Amino acid sequence: MRTGMMALAVGLLAPVFLPALPPVGLLWVLPVVALMLLPFRSYPLALLLFGFTWACVGAQWALNDRLPRALDGETRWVEGRVVGLPQNSEGVVRFELADARSRHEKLPGLMRLAWYAGPPVNSGERWRLAVKLKRPGGLLNPDAFDYEAWLLAQRIGATGTVKDGQRLAAAQWAWRDSLRQRLLEVDAQGRGAALAALVLGDGSGLSREDWQVLQDTGTVHLLVISGQHIALLAAVMYGLVAGLARLGWWPRSLPWLPWACGSAFAAALGYGLLAGFDVPVQRACVMVALVLLWRLRFRHLGAWWPLLLAFDGVLLMDPLASLRPGLWLSFAAVAILIFTFGGRLGPWRWWQTWTRAQWLIAIGLCPVLLALSLPISLSGPFANLLAVPWVSLLVLPAALLGCLLLWVPWVGEGLLWLAGGLIDWLFIVLAQIAGRWPAWIPPSIPGWVWALGCLGAFLLMLPRGVPLRPLGWPLLLILALPPRERLAEGVADVWQLDVGQGLAILIRTRHHTLLYDAGPRFGDLDIGERVVLPALRKLRVERLDLMLLSHADADHAGGALAVARGLPPRRVISGDPPGLPLELHAEACDSGRRWQWDGVRFELWQWSRAHDSNQRSCVLQIEANGERLLLTGDIDTAAERVLLESPLAVPTQWLQAPHHGSRSSSSMALLNVLRPHAVLISRGQGNSFGHPHPMVMARYRKHGLTIHDSAEQGAIHLQLGRFQAARTMRQQRRFWRVAEQSNP
Missing domain, CATH: 2.40.50.140 (Nucleic acid-binding proteins)
Known part of the structure; x- marks a missing residue:
């Protein structure tokens, strides 16, 4: 039966790795084939087909409910x-x-x-x-x-x-919303938003600084309701009944074990309803229910069996849960604990149990976090040693009791005041830890490196004395120090990042790095912080030799400050330095300046008589082995006419669309002189400016240009100097991604 349950799990997970869902006709055939296999006792294959069909039907149903x-x-x-x-x-x-x-x-x-x-x-x-x-x-x-x-x-x-x-x-x-408002209004020593996150799962009130502290210390799971909180409350209720029974204070007429399991499940379900009972909470409640059922009736089955049943139950209830990182992290953490404490010879002391569990979870989750492209907290094991008991034993009971007793004058608000103060002290300590050991954003690594890291983590989780266990450390360290692929001389690696309605282009040579524009910032949305900086770290950028900001508009330079704080550049040059924050110390664009990095030539240009910020855009030409790329910022047709009188007016293979394809740019004269083979457009899908304009797109088509549009294709990657076609992120097909559309 276990083989059948494992086959069911494989079938339920399989669609996540497909580039496209199978046709509907095949989904009608597969269940029939599965039923035909049952008389031959091919239960694993039949369950695999049932699981695959169920997951595909659920995914297709969700896709069909998208906006036409x-x-x-x-x-x-x-x-x-x-x-x-x-x-x-x-x-x-x-x-x-x-x-x-x-x-x-x-x-x-x-x-x-x-x-x-x-x-x-x-x-x-x-x-x-x-x-x-x-x-x-x-x-x-x-x-x-x-x-x-x-x-x-x-x-x-x-x-x-x-x-x-x-x-x-x-x-x-709307009692949950009313409770949230009450939590935000109560005097919780300034931590009402954190209480709302802990009790209701609503983290919207937490500041960006608080989120960063939690991420750096690996404690996000403690302040935003997770399966751990629900399991903890269930364990408390179970332990309460079991403790009363052991002391002889439980009524003998009532069997303690069924009541303990029932009370624990009722507490978990009640907390789940308080938190909105969304999918992560449903997953936790299913796991708690199966564990309690195992404790009540099936104790001889071991711990892996209920974990497998819970995994299948969650995916049957919600086949798309496999797209959520929380599913993988929660089940992986439980599996690591089962593996860590199962089959050990001799008991550990309580402090050994606590410390080893934290370190082994951190080691075991490293490959999982890498696969999910999530930051890895270097201080997580140490921070959780302090934070888990603090939140579980002090903050959570006070917060839940405070919510239950809000109707009692002074009592409920007093408990919430205490819980808020405890959270505030916790944040003070965590902020100190985060300041010393911030989260590590790991770079992209090859698949074989990740496989070796998984092997290393597995070896380190084995008991002491097992042969080859010490080999786990060097294998795990490969994840942090993967082999680096060096660019050849005379080649420039170019990434046009997908930043929505803005621009950010990364250019790397063998030993140097340049960032042309840093993405937009609009209100509370800083793409420099949320997209550009993490992308640079994923691409293994360790330093910025030059940040070149074409001009000061928010869609090009809005994210510059966040990028500069996270990855300080050696120099900042801009076409409009007065419009930038003084903290950047930007220099003026020196029109006509040329330099060479690792066999790749660069040259700047700026219109000296520009009237506005767009016209003052600092233009950059890059040439590698005779292949050219022209980055134009937001220049308009007036600036283009002057540009055509400069040394940059030569045949250019790659053109970054001026002003995102605005009607006021990309003149026929520019295209006739440069004769580009391809154009790179960076813009937001459905932007309010109407970029790119249909008239400009018609010009591009008339000249036979290959059009690469970030709104339709995602980030765009090319290697200048190799005369090869560009690759786009949407070429990595997934069934949930909207297929590439024809150019407008």
């Missing part, structure tokens, strides 16, 4: 009910709208909306909204967070921006 392409970018009046807990950050209200209806169009069942400078929105309210609709999508960069996969896992079929709206009905049954 015809409505992408359209503005429609929709009516629906607000669900979940709305988030309000720096004047932007973000919330989810369920059961959305439009008069003439069929809409997805769940949409995620943003309302800039909008009024307060509460869970349970009904609204009529004018929404600019967008199909699910996201920025696509190397080894980065896949927002499109996250939206599919959440079953969000559309995103959008609210232009106007009116409330139709007040909130009904």
